Amino acid sequence: MDKRVQFDFEIDFTNGGGIQGQEFRLDIDGDDISDQELANYIVEDMRLLMVGEVRILNKKIIHEKHKRMVKKRME
Structure with a gap:
């Protein structure tokens, strides 16, 4: 089963x-x-910027099917 993260965010x-x-959703690979x-x-x-x-x-x-190809994230 594919996994995604759902979250809210605030950026200053x-x-x-x-x-x-x-309720932003993002594919994750773990x-x-x-x-x-x-x-x-x-x-x-x-x-x-x-x-x-x-x-x-x-x-x-x-648990939800990925919507786009998962790319490697930088830390």
Whole structure:
């Protein structure tokens, strides 16, 4: 069974403002993923700059077929 993580996030920018996402889903290739790995992945995948604090909230692992090819994440 394929696994994904569902979570909310809040990102603050160092030059002001921020973005947030609710019930965001991401394919994972293991049984779990750390909050730091999720934060890094979001920032890299969305090509965000001047990122301050990243908060991962309401994280849960779900069983659901992957939607796209899983790529290796950098730590």
